[in-house]
Amino acid sequence: MKITTRLVKMTSLLPLTASFILLLATSSNAQEEDEFEGLAPGIGQEEVLIYCSACHSTRIVQQQGMKRSGWEETLEWMVEDQGMSEIDEPDLALILDYLSKHYNVDRPNFPGKK
Numbered sequence: 197m198k199i200t201t202r203l204v205k206m207t208s209l210l211p212l213t214a215s216f217i218l219l220l221a222t223s224s225n226a227q228e229e230d231e232f233e234g235l236a237p238g239i240g241q242e243e244v245l246i247y248c249s250a251c252h253s254t255r256i257v258q259q260q261g262m263k264r265s266g267w268e269e270t271l272e273w274m275v276e277d278q279g280m281s282e283i284d285e286p287d288l289a290l291i292l293d294y295l296s297k298h299y300n301v302d303r304p305n306f307p308g309k310k
């Protein structure tokens with residue numbers, strides 16, 4: 197008898213608990229995204245934010261999935277046609293390594309994908 201009553205009480209609380217957890221999860225996510233615009237954590241994250249958010253959101257970067265060669269070409273295109281200053285080493289290698297690791301053709305960090 198007692199057990200049944202407790203069960204009923206717990207079940208009625210469940211939706212509330214679930215939405216509370218969801219709220220916690222989304223607010224901590226939002227904080228991380230603010231700091232690095234949602235860029236995947238890793239070596240080179242800071243450099244990408246600094247160099248690539250000067251003209252556009254890094255979302256435009258995160259939506260892409262390319263191999264290293266593709267990223268190389270994209271950066272050449274940024275320099276030749278979009279007015280980006282050439283990036284010197286060692287930052288260039290850091291950025292290319294970061295992009296081809298976290299934003300490759302398999303798109304492991306495509307925005308919104310979980």
Ligand code: HEC
Nearest residue numbers: 247248250251252256257260270271274278279280281291
């Ligand atoms: C000097 C300004 C400038 C900087 C700095 C810059 N970009 Fe861009 N980028 C542009 C412009 C302008 C466009 C839009 C070009 C268009 O769509 O015609 C663009 C577009 C892009 C695109 C979208 C390409 C597509 O097919 O839609 C990617 C990816 C990109 N940039 C990557 C980068 C990365 C990575 C960096 C940092 C290393 C960077 N950009 C830094 C100016 C810049």
